[in-house]
Structure formats: C-alpha cells, structure tokens
Amino acid sequence: MxxxxxxxxxxxxPSRFELVMLAAQRARDVSAGAPLSLDRDNDKNPVVALREIADSTIDLDHLRYEMIHGLRRHVDAPDEPDDLAQELEALMPSRPLESATGDDELPEGMNFGDDDVMEDED
Incomplete structure (x- = not known):
C-alpha cells in the first residue's frame, strides 16, 4: 500500500483548502455508493479519495460542481409575475360572474324542497 x-x-x-473540500466530497460520494476508480487496498474512503485525486482518475471539474451544488442553501426562484391580477387571470378561466341576488334560475334537474331548507331552532 x-x-x-x-x-x-x-x-x-493547488489550494489545500479546495483539496480538502474536494476529497471530502469524493469520500461522501464513495460512501453513498459511487464506483471507485482505483482499488481500495483496505483504505478508508478519505484516503481512497485522496489517491484518486493524486492519480487523476476522477474528473475534478465534476467534483467541484457536485461540491458547490451540495453546499448551496439558496436556490434562485423563478421571477415573480409583476401583476397579481395577470397571474390570477392566467390561473382562472374567464367566465361571467353569477348574480348574488337569487334571481337566477336553478339548472334543470336541481330544486330546493322543504326538506333541504334548514330552520332556526329558536
């Protein structure tokens, strides 16, 4: 060994800090089941990660992307619509408003009988 x-x-x-961060990310990937690019030789995951980096058997750019993606805490949300009314119009189909006076006739087949009306128990 x-x-x-x-x-x-x-x-x-070149940066020792970046090296540690990349090796830690690779060790986490190996722990999660990522395939090894070298023989383990009875080494632990951080040592295997350092050996892979030293031997250039893994793509460092991909590892950097995974590291940055894993450390992100804020994901940019899509732009909010400027006008709430426009958003509501887009979500709700346009239809005429119904009258609240009760003058409208009920659709065919619907009726209110005496047993459907609730009475006050005063």
Missing part, C-alpha cells in the same frame, strides 16, 4: 501525502495532491489541486 503506497502512502498518499498532501504534496502528491497539491500538484493537482
């Missing part, structure tokens, strides 16, 4: 050092990885990722 070859020993991996940070100096081996810094050649591929």
């Amino acid at each position: 070859a020993r991996i050092t940070v100096e081996d990885c810094v050649e591929k990722v």
Whole structure:
C-alpha cells in the first residue's frame, strides 16, 4: 500500500483548502455508493479519495460542481409575475360572474324542497 501525502495532491489541486473540500466530497460520494476508480487496498474512503485525486482518475471539474451544488442553501426562484391580477387571470378561466341576488334560475334537474331548507331552532 503506497502512502498518499498532501504534496502528491497539491500538484493537482493547488489550494489545500479546495483539496480538502474536494476529497471530502469524493469520500461522501464513495460512501453513498459511487464506483471507485482505483482499488481500495483496505483504505478508508478519505484516503481512497485522496489517491484518486493524486492519480487523476476522477474528473475534478465534476467534483467541484457536485461540491458547490451540495453546499448551496439558496436556490434562485423563478421571477415573480409583476401583476397579481395577470397571474390570477392566467390561473382562472374567464367566465361571467353569477348574480348574488337569487334571481337566477336553478339548472334543470336541481330544486330546493322543504326538506333541504334548514330552520332556526329558536
């Protein structure tokens, strides 16, 4: 088993902070079931991640994207409509308003009988 050092990885990722972040992301991916690009050799996931980075067997740009996507807490929402009335018109089909006076006739087959009316029990 070859020993991996940070100096081996810094050649591929110059920033040590970014190296740690990328290795941690890769270790999480491996823990979640991502396929390994190297033999495990009885190493733990963080060591395997560092070995993969040092040997350039994984795509660092894809790993950066996954890392940034995983750390995002705020996702940009689509633009809100400027006018609430326009949004309501788009959601509700336009139809004529019904009269609230009760003068309208009931549709055919509908009627109110005496047993349908609730009475006050005063």
